[in-house]
Amino acid sequence: MPKQYTITPLSELSLKSDFMFGQVMRSEEICRLFLEALLGIEIQRIEFLDRQKEMSDSYEYHGIRLDVYLKDDKGTVFNVEIQADRKDDLPRRVRFYQSGIDRNELPKGADFASLSESYIIFVCDFDYFHIGKAVGERIAFLKDTNVPYEDGSHVYFLNSRYTEANAGKPILEFLDLVRTNDLEQPYETPLGQMARERIQEVRSDKALEVSYMTYAQKMMDERRVGYMDGLEDGRAEGIEKGMEKGFKDTIIALKDILDPTVIAERFKISMEQVMDILNQK
Template identity: 40%
Template sequence: MPIKPFKDLSLVDDFMFSEVMRRPENIKPFLEAVLEKKIQRVVTIDKQKDLKDTYDAHGIRLDVYLEDENHTKYDVEVQARLHRKLEKRIRYYLSGIDRHSLEMNEDYEKMSDSFVIFICVEDYYGAGLAVYERESHIKGAPEIPYEDGSHAYILNANFTKENGNPAVLDFLRYVRASYKGEPYDISESVYLKQIDEAVSEIKEDSGREMEYMTLAMKMMDERKDAFEQGEARGRAKGRAEGRTDEQIKIVKRMLARGLSLEEISDMIDVGLDEVKKLSEQE
C-alpha cells in the first residue's frame, strides 16, 4: 500500500490527528464538549504513545494520550475505517492505561479515572447516534451504577441523530467532510477555524513531513517483519498449521490496528483471498 502523500493528509489521518490534537488548546475544548465537564488544565500530553509491558506483548500505540490536573487519563483515537470488535480494542487500551498509571504497591483506590474516545468516520453500531457512550450498571438493578472509573465513547461522524451537543456535532460534521474531501463552512466556529489552521500550518512544515514519512516507513517495515517472522516460526515448527496460526494472529493484529484487508494484502504481499481466509479463522 503506497504511503499517502503528506499534502493529502487531513484530520482523519492518524499522524495529522496526533499533531493537531496534542496541542492543549485543541484537545481541551474537544474533551470539554464531549464529556460536558470543565478541565482546568492539561498536565501532560503525548502523541502516538506506545504502551507495552514486555517485548513480545501486543503493543498499543495511542493517537493522543493526556492527563489533567486530577490525574484523569484520556486517550483519543481517530478511526478512518470500520473494523470488528472495537469494544475489545477499547478494553485493551483501558487496561494498558491502567497498568501504566498505578505505581508498584499502590492501593487500587488510587487508580485514576480513564477515558477512551474513538472518533469514527462510519457508524459502528448502525443506530445513527452521533455519540455512543458506554454505561455500566448492575444487572437487574439498573439504578445501581457499576463505577470502576473507566469510560468509553464512540463518536460517529456519519450520524443521522443529533444526540450530542452542538459543538460535538459541528466537529463531527467537519471530520466527515475532511474524510470525504468535501468543503465545509467553518466560518461560524472559532474552534474549527483553529483546527483547520493547525492542519494547514503542519502541512507547510517540512520537518513534520520528514517525521511523517519516517514513521510511515517504520510502521510498514514493522508489519512486514512481523509477518515474515511468523512465517519463519511456522516453518521451524515444520507444520503448515503452525505457519497458518502465526499468520492468523498477525492479520488479526493488523485488522485491530484499523488496516483494511486490501492494505494488509499489499503490505505483506499475500493474495487478498488468502488474507480474507486468514481473517475469518478463529
Template identity: 35%
Template sequence: MYRIKPWEELTIQDDYMFKLIMSIKPICLNLLQGILRVEIKDIRYLETEKSMNARYQGKGIRLDVYVRDDAETVYNIEMQVRMLEGMNLCKRTRYYQSMIDADLLAEGADYDDLNKTIIIFICSFDPFGKNRHIYTFRNLCLEERSIELCDDATKIFLNTKGTLNDVDESVKAFLDYVNGYACDDPLVQEIDEAIQRIKRENEKRVSYMTFAMKMMEERKAGFKEGKAEGKLEGKLEGKLEGVASSIRSMMENLGISLEKAMDVLQIPANERTKYAALVRN
C-alpha cells in the same frame, strides 16, 4: 499495490496528522470539553503516542493521545477509520483499559486510588448502527439499572455518520469535519488552520516521509520473507508466517498497533483474525 499517501493529502482522519493536531493543547482541551460537556481547567500530556508494554506475557499498545486533566482524570483518544471484524473494536477498549490501569498502578497507585479514565474512539462509521453521534458506556447492574458499579471507567464512541444531533454543535461540526466537511465553527477553523500550517512545515513533512518510507520498507521485507519461507515450508504456510513476521516487525520497529500494521499490509478484513492469531502466538 501499497501507496504512500502524499503529505499534501493528509487529513484529520490520518493517524499521523491526528496525533499532531491533538498535541496542540487548546484544540485537545476544547474538544474534550465539548464531548463531555464539562469545564476542564487544564490538561497535561502523559506522552503523545504513549507506549505501553505489557507487564505480563502479551502484546503492548501505543496510544494516540494520552492526557490527564487538573482533576487527575486520564483520557485516551483514538481515531478509528475502519470497522473491525466482529467485536474487535469493543474488546480493544477493554484491552486499552487494562493497560492504562496497569500503567497507573505501576506508578505506585493503590487500587482505591486508580484515576478516573475515559477512553474515546472517534469513528468514521457507526459502530452500533443506531444513528447516534455519541455512545457512552459505563458498568451498570443488569438487575437494578439505577446501580452503577462506580469503577470510574468510561468508554465513548463518537460516530461521524450520526443523524440524531445528540452532541454539542461544536462537536457535531468537528465530526462533520472528520468526514471532510468544513464550516465556520471556531474549533473546526482552528483545526483546519493548524493542518494547513503543519503542512507548510518542512520538518514535519520530512518526518512523515521518513516514517512512511520505513513502513514501505517493512512491507517489502515482509513479503520477501514470506516468499523465502514459502519455498522452505510450502507456499501457503510460508506466506502466512512471512506476513505474520512482517506484522510483528512493523509493530516493534515502527511502534504501531496490530491493526495499523495490517492496514499498511492491506490485509483483507476476512483474513485479519487469522493473522492476528499468528502474531499473538
C-alpha cells in the same frame, strides 16, 4: 500481484489519518475544546504524555500504541483514538487499552483507590454499533437493577457517519471534518475552525516532513511484515494440504517486496529453491 503500499504526502493528509489526528489533537486548545464539548466538563490545564505512547506487556507481545494520551489539572487521564478503518473488536480493544493505562498509572504497591478517573474516546469514521448516533457512551448497571457499576473508567464511541445529531455543534463539526475532509466548509465553532486551521498548518509545515516520512515508513514496514507473516501462515497451510502451486505463488508475490535471501530465510528453503521458483515462466 504483490501488495502495493504507498505513502500519502503530508500535504494531502486528512484528519482521519493517525499522524494528522495526533498533530491536531496535540494542540492544547483544540484538545481542551474537544474534551469540554464532548464531556461537558471544564478543564483548566492539560498535560500531554508521550504522543503515540507505546505500552508493552511483559507477558504478551501486544504493544499498545496510544494516539493522544494526556491528563488534566485534576489528574484525570484521557486517551483519544482515531479509527479510520472498521474493526470488529473495538470493545475488546478498549478493554486491552484500559488495562494498559491502569497499569501504567498505578504505581507498584499503591492502593487501587488511587487509580485515576479515565476516559477512552474512539473517534470512528464508521458507525460501529449501527445506531446512527453521533456519540455513544458506555454505561454499566448491575443486572436487573438501576444500580450503576462505577469503576472510574468511561468509554465514548464517536461516529462521523451519524444520522442522529445527539451532540453539540462543536463535536458535530469535528466529526464532519473527519468524514468530509472539507477545509472549505464555513465552520462556525472555535473547535471546528481551529481544527481546520491546524490541518492547513501541518500540511504546509516543511519541518514536519522528515518526522512524518520516518513515521510513515515505519508504519509501512510494519504492514509489510504483517503481510509477509500472513503469507507465511498461508504457505504452512498450503503445504499441509499439498498445495504446491499456492506456495510458489506466495514466493512470486513477495518478489518485489523482499530480497530473495530474506524469502529463503523466512520460508526456510534454500536460495536455489527460491531462485528456481522466481525464474519460472
